[in-house]
Amino acid sequence: MEEKPYLTPKQEKVLNFIRKRVGERLPPTIREIGEELGFKSTGTVRDYLKALIQKGLVRRMNNKSRAIELTERASFKIPIIGTIMAGKPNLAYEEIQGYVDADDLFLGRLGFDDVFALRVKGDSMIDAGILDGDVAIIKKRPNADNNDIVAALLDNNEVTLKRLRNRAGKFHLEAANANYPPIFEEFKVIGKLITVIRKY
Amino acid sequence: MEEKPYLTPKQEKVLNFIRKRVGERLPPTIREIGEELGFKSTGTVRDYLKALIQKGLVRRMNNKSRAIELTERASFKIPIIGTIMAGKPNLAYEEIQGYVDADDLFLGRLGFDDVFALRVKGDSMIDAGILDGDVAIIKKRPNADNNDIVAALLDNNEVTLKRLRNRAGKFHLEAANANYPPIFEEFKVIGKLITVIRKY
DNA sequence: TGACAAACCACACAAATGTGTGGTATATCT
DNA sequence: AGATATACCACACATTTGTGTGGTTTGTCA
Numbered sequence: 001m002e003e004k005p006y007l008t009p010k011q012e013k014v015l016n017f018i019r020k021r022v023g024e025r026l027p028p029t030i031r032e033i034g035e036e037l038g039f040k041s042t043g044t045v046r047d048y049l050k051a052l053i054q055k056g057l058v059r060r061m062n063n064k065s066r067a068i069e070l071t072e073r074a075s076f077k078i079p080i081i082g083t084i085m086a087g088k089p090n091l092a093y094e095e096i097q098g099y100v101d102a103d104d105l106f107l108g109r110l111g112f113d114d115v116f117a118l119r120v121k122g123d124s125m126i127d128a129g130i131l132d133g134d135v136a137i138i139k140k141r142p143n144a145d146n147n148d149i150v151a152a153l154l155d156n157n158e159v160t161l162k163r164l165r166n167r168a169g170k171f172h173l174e175a176a177n178a179n180y181p182p183i184f185e186e187f188k189v190i191g192k193l194i195t196v197i198r199k200y
Numbered sequence: 201m202e203e204k205p206y207l208t209p210k211q212e213k214v215l216n217f218i219r220k221r222v223g224e225r226l227p228p229t230i231r232e233i234g235e236e237l238g239f240k241s242t243g244t245v246r247d248y249l250k251a252l253i254q255k256g257l258v259r260r261m262n263n264k265s266r267a268i269e270l271t272e273r274a275s276f277k278i279p280i281i282g283t284i285m286a287g288k289p290n291l292a293y294e295e296i297q298g299y300v301d302a303d304d305l306f307l308g309r310l311g312f313d314d315v316f317a318l319r320v321k322g323d324s325m326i327d328a329g330i331l332d333g334d335v336a337i338i339k340k341r342p343n344a345d346n347n348d349i350v351a352a353l354l355d356n357n358e359v360t361l362k363r364l365r366n367r368a369g370k371f372h373l374e375a376a377n378a379n380y381p382p383i384f385e386e387f388k389v390i391g392k393l394i395t396v397i398r399k400y
Numbered sequence: 401t402g403a404c405a406a407a408c409c410a411c412a413c414a415a416a417t418g419t420g421t422g423g424t425a426t427a428t429c430t
Numbered sequence: 431a432g433a434t435a436t437a438c439c440a441c442a443c444a445t446t447t448g449t450g451t452g453g454t455t456t457g458t459c460a
Binding site: 025134192193194198199 | 222225226227229265266267269326329330331334348349392393394395396397398399400
């Protein structure tokens, strides 16, 4: 796990407010931070920012409004929790095992240009844990490796999500469901599955 | 499908620049837009913003720096493709069936405060399409409904992901795997599964 | 005791940023 | 021909926002 720089409770509050605002798409101004946290002087806020910058959690650009950026270390993370002490009504900080970087988890630094989504229909990939209604995020590629799950274009102009198999140099497609036979007909790989998302 | 408001090429360029900057986390100022697009007057940019606002693509707050927001209509969307015409080497626009809003899909407007993640261990939910290594996004809640998949705190202080069942008013937990017996011991619901994400 | 950091405030000033008025030119539609 | 929309510019001004200086108080550590 990562070591966290020590933050005073107040510094943590400031950081969290920045996180919240960054997540909401508009980083705060110095005065907005002050207002939220109850500081009457902009100098106070600047002291906090200075501290956060020194601790490597925040970056800033000079003379630019709202130009507060979270560094890697501080960027928005969703806590991953493990075991929790009994008796505590809420999830306490101490029990957090680590963090997933939200940006990373959800999209990461993919060029959006070569990514598209397929909404999965049917149960042909059910044994691979891909269910009807899931959204499959595909990265465009003209080829893939053995065992990769790919989006492929079939002769009937349909796109299907299947596992790519290489049998003695010859590629074919396989469903992840015994009820569906393998596909040996002509197809073209249009992309590779990189992420599956399911909403409940 | 959605109808797109007609945009002039220049308006489109302005919108795209805003999109880019919003994606990079800091919406542009009016002058930054002008600089990028080669406009020498802030008035010009304001004209464009006015047009985009009128077409429902952009929202603004008065007297706030960088307070440009993309509306639902304009916010980043990943194309969902369906069938594709054969012979075309690339995925063409026409074949796009619709869009998933990236923000919405990946996180949406959840209060970050009450969301956490569990990395799934083991195969106890495999029949629900939740595999070892998947990330389960949980929204904190003290209760849930019958058949919801929940994160529950057991007596041994472990958190587990299981399906909540209500049998004659009495709740218990069930795995989605015949190899795991239902859990009738004491537990506390700490949250409800809202999203599953799997990276390949 | 002295040094230092955390945690504040007031206030002046500079720079960035948004607003508003009033233009020009070109093309299209009626 | 007149109305309307697009596509610009200049420039003054108001407001917001960032910067900088110089404080006070409280507690901790050596």
